[in-house]
Amino acid sequence: MRFSAGFSRAAAIAGLVGFGVLIWAAVISPARDWATSNKVALQTSRVEAARLDASIQRLEQEKAALGIETEFSDIWQARQIGEATAKVQAELGEIARAEGISLRSIAPLQSPDIPFAQAVAFRVEAEATLDRVVALTSAVEFHSPVLIIDRASLRRLTRPGRISPQPTLLMQLEIMAPVFIGEGEP
Known part of the structure; x- marks a missing residue:
C-alpha cells in the first residue's frame, strides 16, 4: 500500500x-x-x-x-521669346564690357527646360586674364534679373614670349536666363 x-x-x-x-x-x-x-x-x-x-x-x-504668389522681379520679362533673347544677349555684352572683356562670340543655344518658366540660353566665349574671368563670372552669378552659369570650360592659353602676372584663359560659358513671357507690359 x-x-x-x-x-x-x-x-x-x-x-x-x-x-x-x-x-x-x-x-x-x-x-x-x-x-x-x-x-x-x-x-x-x-x-x-x-x-x-x-x-x-x-x-x-x-x-x-x-x-x-510668384515674384517675377528676378526673372527676365518679355512679350516674346525673341525680345527676351535680345535683352539677355545685350545684357551679357554689357556685363562683359563692364568687366573689361571683349567677347569672341555669343551664340544662342537651344532653350533649356526649367520648371515654372521658359528660358533662353547662350554660349559665351572670350579670352581674358584670370582676375577678369573671376569678375565676369561673379557679375553673372549675382546679376538681377537672374543669369545662371549652367556649364563652364576654362583653358589656360600659352603664348610664347608673353609674360603676364595673371594667366590668360580661354573661357566658354553656357549661360541661361529664366524668362516670363507675358501679354501686355512685362
Missing part, C-alpha cells in the same frame, strides 16, 4: 508538472512571443509614423511655398 500511495503521489505531481509544462508550451510561451512581437511591431510603426509626419510636414511647407 505504501508503494501505491507513493506512486500515486509521484504520478499526481508528475501529472501536475506535465499539465504546467503543457500550459506553458500551449498558452504562456506563445502569448509571451506574441506580446514581444507586438511590442516590436508597435515600435516599428511609431518610427514609421514619425517619418511620415516629418514627410507630411515637409510636403505642406512645399505646398505653401508653391501657393505663394
Whole structure:
C-alpha cells in the first residue's frame, strides 16, 4: 500500500508538472512571443509614423511655398521669346564690357527646360586674364534679373614670349536666363 500511495503521489505531481509544462508550451510561451512581437511591431510603426509626419510636414511647407504668389522681379520679362533673347544677349555684352572683356562670340543655344518658366540660353566665349574671368563670372552669378552659369570650360592659353602676372584663359560659358513671357507690359 505504501508503494501505491507513493506512486500515486509521484504520478499526481508528475501529472501536475506535465499539465504546467503543457500550459506553458500551449498558452504562456506563445502569448509571451506574441506580446514581444507586438511590442516590436508597435515600435516599428511609431518610427514609421514619425517619418511620415516629418514627410507630411515637409510636403505642406512645399505646398505653401508653391501657393505663394510668384515674384517675377528676378526673372527676365518679355512679350516674346525673341525680345527676351535680345535683352539677355545685350545684357551679357554689357556685363562683359563692364568687366573689361571683349567677347569672341555669343551664340544662342537651344532653350533649356526649367520648371515654372521658359528660358533662353547662350554660349559665351572670350579670352581674358584670370582676375577678369573671376569678375565676369561673379557679375553673372549675382546679376538681377537672374543669369545662371549652367556649364563652364576654362583653358589656360600659352603664348610664347608673353609674360603676364595673371594667366590668360580661354573661357566658354553656357549661360541661361529664366524668362516670363507675358501679354501686355512685362
